[in-house]
Amino acid sequence: MKTQKPVTDLQFAAVHAARDLLTQVPHLAASSVRRDQWLGSDYPIDGRIEFDHGDDPYALVIAVKSNGAPRFVRSAVYQLKGYLAHARQSGHRDSDGRLIPMLASPYLSPESRSICIDHDVAYLDMVGNAHLAFDNVYIDRAVADRPKSETRALRSIFAPKAAAILRVLLRDPGQPWRVTELAEAANASLGHVSNVRKALLAREWIEKGTNGTILVQPDALLRTWRDEYREPAGRRISGYTLFHGEQLSKQLSGKLNPEPQHPRAIFSSNSAAQWLAPFARGGTHSFYADEPGARMLEQTLKLAHVEKGTNVIVRILNDEKLLEDAVQPAPGIFCTSPIITYLDLWLGNDREREAADHLASRCIPWL
Numbered sequence: 001m002k003t004q005k006p007v008t009d010l011q012f013a014a015v016h017a018a019r020d021l022l023t024q025v026p027h028l029a030a031s032s033v034r035r036d037q038w039l040g041s042d043y044p045i046d047g048r049i050e051f052d053h054g055d056d057p058y059a060l061v062i063a064v065k066s067n068g069a070p071r072f073v074r075s076a077v078y079q080l081k082g083y084l085a086h087a088r089q090s091g092h093r094d095s096d097g098r099l100i101p102m103l104a105s106p107y108l109s110p111e112s113r114s115i116c117i118d119h120d121v122a123y124l125d126m127v128g129n130a131h132l133a134f135d136n137v138y139i140d141r142a143v144a145d146r147p148k149s150e151t152r153a154l155r156s157i158f159a160p161k162a163a164a165i166l167r168v169l170l171r172d173p174g175q176p177w178r179v180t181e182l183a184e185a186a187n188a189s190l191g192h193v194s195n196v197r198k199a200l201l202a203r204e205w206i207e208k209g210t211n212g213t214i215l216v217q218p219d220a221l222l223r224t225w226r227d228e229y230r231e232p233a234g235r236r237i238s239g240y241t242l243f244h245g246e247q248l249s250k251q252l253s254g255k256l257n258p259e260p261q262h263p264r265a266i267f268s269s270n271s272a273a274q275w276l277a278p279f280a281r282g283g284t285h286s287f288y289a290d291e292p293g294a295r296m297l298e299q300t301l302k303l304a305h306v307e308k309g310t311n312v313i314v315r316i317l318n319d320e321k322l323l324e325d326a327v328q329p330a331p332g333i334f335c336t337s338p339i340i341t342y343l344d345l346w347l348g349n350d351r352e353r354e355a356a357d358h359l360a361s362r363c364i365p366w367l
Contacts (some may be wrong), residue, residue: 068105
């Protein structure tokens with residue numbers, strides 16, 4: 001015998017929002033609104049709204065999920081599909097009329113909404129996104145806002161310590177990683193790797209396999225990262241050098257270094273792109289460095305500090321792990337990895353974004 005579950009605030013708000021959505025349809029009125037509905041012990045739903053449209057009876061069957069990440073949305077979609085299939089096969093009274101499955105959640109990302117649409121499931125969230133299509137009715141509403149909790153969750157995924165784990169995954173998206181191996185490669189704790197892995201699993205960017213975790217949606221991960229990306233934190237110094245082109249490269253060859261045993265400095269942004277995928281040569285040379293590396297650059301390039309006309313920018317990083325991710329496109333030359341170079345370029349103007357796209361076509365073919 002089933003015991004009645006208490007209706008949560010979220011369930012109440014979701015069913016109320018679904019009823020309000022229906023009121024936007026002319027000549028439609030709900031005849032019955034129920035919460036906490038069951039069809040046998042294996043088929044629970046959170047609400048049911050019956051209404052007539054034209055001469056036909058309909059019922060909106062609602063599942064409410066507190067977490068609207070793609071992994072949980074997909075589970076809810078299968079739950080709703082199972083409810084509908086069982087109702088129709090069993091001849092249960094719930095199968096009377098036309099059943100419309102709907103998912104409700106505090107927030108549904110574009111990826112989660114796409115899953116619903118792909119499975120013909122209506123949706124709404126508490127931010128204002130909604131989709132409902134049946135008969136000659138079509139409602140589709142998208143808003144740019146997202147809750148602060150979602151913003152915080154994304155920031156935590158792309159925070160410096162977590163970003164070190166993402167960079168390892170993005171180096172070779174097809175490589176499986178066990179937690180201990182990933183922690184060692186990213187120089188991160190097992191606990192932090194586990195937390196990042198949970199967040200990526202919820203968004204369906206990674207999958208668990210027999211040999212470990214595999215990044216299955218590197219493009220979705222990187223596109224989201226570029227939208228959230230901010231310039232690495234650190235102190236910036238600038239100046240002017242007389243060295244240019246090959247002369248500058250000769251001055252720096254063998255002195256650039258990403259490892260902690262010596263002063264650390266590497267090319268970044270457009271300067272890195274010139275080594276990885278030349279596009280349009282600029283007049284400014286960009287570097288990431290630690291404090292000793294910045295002093296080395298000042299001395300090697302005979303950097304003059306001027307108020308105008310600077311052509312060298314050095315960012316002294318707070319997160320020096322970025323330096324460990326460097327690549328060596330030529331002997332004695334080190335620069336940011338294609339992933340970080342791409343993200344840095346994407347922050348720039350239209351011309352720099354063109355350079356980012358060019359870099360991706362050469363170095364990130366899966367994007």
